Amino acid sequence: MKLLLIHTGGTIGMVPGAQGLTPRPGLVEAAIAARLPENIHLTSHVFDPLLDSANVGPADWNRMLDQIDAHAAMPVIVTHGTDTMSFTGAALSRALVGSGRRVVLCGSMVPLAQGGDAEGNLDLALRSVLLPGEGVHLAFSGRVLSAAGLIKHDSHASDSFRSLPQAPLHLPARRRFGAQRLAILSLSPGLPAEALRAALGTLDGAVLRVFGAGTAMSDPALIGALSEAVRAGKRIRAVSQCEAGGLAPGAYAAGATLWAAGVENGGAETPEAALIELWLN
CATH class of the missing domain: 3.40.50.1170 (L-asparaginase, N-terminal domain)
Known part of the structure; x- marks a missing residue:
């Protein structure tokens, strides 16, 4: 052997x-x-x-x-x-x-x-x-x-x-990693919408670490930056900043604007797993 x-x-x-x-x-x-x-x-x-x-x-x-x-x-x-x-x-x-x-x-x-x-x-x-x-x-x-x-x-x-337990893995669309410009970004209290917009402007997609079970600040400019990125064809995949538990869209009104903007639900994915999901699919 x-x-x-x-x-x-x-x-x-x-x-x-x-x-x-x-x-x-x-x-x-x-x-x-x-x-x-x-x-x-x-x-x-x-x-x-x-x-x-x-x-x-x-x-x-x-x-x-x-x-x-x-x-x-x-x-x-x-x-x-x-x-x-x-x-x-x-x-x-x-x-x-x-x-x-x-x-x-x-x-x-x-x-x-x-x-x-x-x-x-x-x-x-x-x-x-x-x-x-x-x-x-x-x-x-x-x-x-x-x-x-x-x-x-x-x-x-x-x-x-x-x-951390992950959802069953599915066959990837690609088995090799290309030149996509991807990153993991985090929400934090007081984050300027301009900073998020600037980061997304240089990327092809991003993992967004959001609060708790899936909430974000009630900032129209920040949600607007996310919406603009999604409309431009950039995938934004949300994961929780908590180490375990994952996201539950619909649990809190403070998260509704994320999903309305077209942000994807990463569920219980780790940030690393969500990043690889963007890379291969």
């Missing part, structure tokens, strides 16, 4: 240096090779240069998907930094729906050989990726989580991720 490793970078493969943690090529590959059962043969694809996950984006998701497609039927481990793990989890989960592939993401809060969580996370990833079944998961802190609705809940703790 063959196993594909895609090593993108991140804390798991770093070592202390004069100016802080820095990537060391070969560290992750060696750690996985040392843990492989005798009947498993490892194929590695290593990003060059290795990336801090703050720099991972659509072009890199496409590189991962190209490698997954090029190594048909292999289970896949993707090692990745934690800061944008939730975006990559949502991206791969949606892009690979219906592909039959099993992918396990893995990273750590502390590098390998530093007495932290890296070794345990790699061990868990290896056990999980060899199980039957398709889908994209995260192996982290003793748990295997669905990657479709990941939230990085804590910036320091080893148990730093949560996975």
Whole structure:
């Protein structure tokens, strides 16, 4: 049996240096090779240069998907930094729906050989990726989580991720990420309508983090900016600023203007999942 490793970078493969943690090529590959059962043969694809996950984006998701497609039927481990793990989890989960592939993401809060969580996370990833079944998961802190609705809940703790239930994933219209200009925007008290209009003017679409179960300020200029964007063909997809619970259109009159303006209901989607929904559909 063959196993594909895609090593993108991140804390798991770093070592202390004069100016802080820095990537060391070969560290992750060696750690996985040392843990492989005798009947498993490892194929590695290593990003060059290795990336801090703050720099991972659509072009890199496409590189991962190209490698997954090029190594048909292999289970896949993707090692990745934690800061944008939730975006990559949502991206791969949606892009690979219906592909039959099993992918396990893995990273750590502390590098390998530093007495932290890296070794345990790699061990868990290896056990999980060899199980039957398709889908994209995260192996982290003793748990295997669905990657479709990941939230990085804590910036320091080893148990730093949560996975929020998402609606069943549907086949995407596209399986690769294009050059759309998309972003996540947030409502906040006192937000000038001009600021929202200016941001939307530079974008092809946006995820809008709204209040609670789906409310917004009663500001005609702000709603007008949203309406103008929708009329211009830009998709605006709303999600809640709350970590869990999602949206319930119609629950509050203060949200009626959002839906009348043509803003989409993202339901219980995480902001990351909603962004990927815009990218692929």
